[in-house]
Amino acid sequence: MAEPRHLALPSFARRPSVREEVANVLRGAIVSGEMRPGELYSAAGLAERFGISATPVREAMLDLGQQGLVEVVRNKGYRVTVLSEADLDQITQIRQLLEPTATAEAVPHVTDEELVALRGLAAAIVDAAAEGDLVSYINADREFHLRLLTAAGNPRLVRIVADLRAQTRLYGLSALVASGRLVDSAQEHVEMCDLIAAGDAKKLKKLMTTHLGHTRREWAGRPPE
Incomplete structure (x- = not known):
């Protein structure tokens, strides 16, 4: 077929x-x-x-x-599978409840070796955004966030977030590539690495909250409220 x-x-x-x-x-x-x-x-x-x-x-x-x-x-x-707007709102709400806090808790447990790996993934995310390679962007982004969450030491939470991320839909990414704005969003991963290196869990939690907010706005193709 x-x-x-x-x-x-x-x-x-x-x-x-x-x-x-x-x-x-x-x-x-x-x-x-x-x-x-x-x-x-x-x-x-x-x-x-x-x-x-x-x-x-x-x-x-x-x-x-x-x-x-x-x-x-x-x-x-x-x-x-078809997901409704309500489904996607609920998925994002759950992620907002879980990921910022867990990410902040992971900060003191990220080793130098892990930070190098995270920086490599952050660079891959930026490169994929610049090239408009959305599949590579999504996969590098997924690996970055799950790897960071793994450092918090709660594998059950990592599995839950992995499932939630898989069910997220980001149909607005193509428009962001066309406008050149996806690279700006991708750069947030570099900022996260810098905050981890500085040991600033509080600012990282705030940035992660903002980052996840993109999921149901510009990344999803939803018009500004």
Whole structure:
């Protein structure tokens, strides 16, 4: 079955852990709006785009289905799950309750080695924003935040946030790329690293609260209130 439109997705030929990598890319495509609710996607069509067999794509879709991101349409393929504005508001509200506090608590536990890794991810986020590569942007952003939260020492919270982030929809990112403003938002990750290095948990919590506020405003394509 032919795909509804071209998707800016990379090839995974001759790479290890294909199932996980495909799931990560498809998750990023769903969150960023590259893959839209209501459109059907076939494992065979996506596999052809990736340059791999259909099996790891089907397995990745099973993983995404367990997270509530896609639903199986029998004998047709997979459809991205539809979320209402109320759903997205509730997801953001829960994230606002969890992430700023947990991030602040993580500050004293971030090692020098971890900070180097976080700075590398922050740079990757900025680069992806500058290049307009939304899937890479989403995936680097996800890894940055989950890695930072992991330092707080609460794996249950990390799993909850990972699920919430996967269900977030950021359809306004393309407009931000076109206007050049996504790079400004991406730079907030660099600022977070600087605050971690300075040991300033209070300012980091405030910045994280502001950062998450973008999720339901400009990143989501919602007009200013």
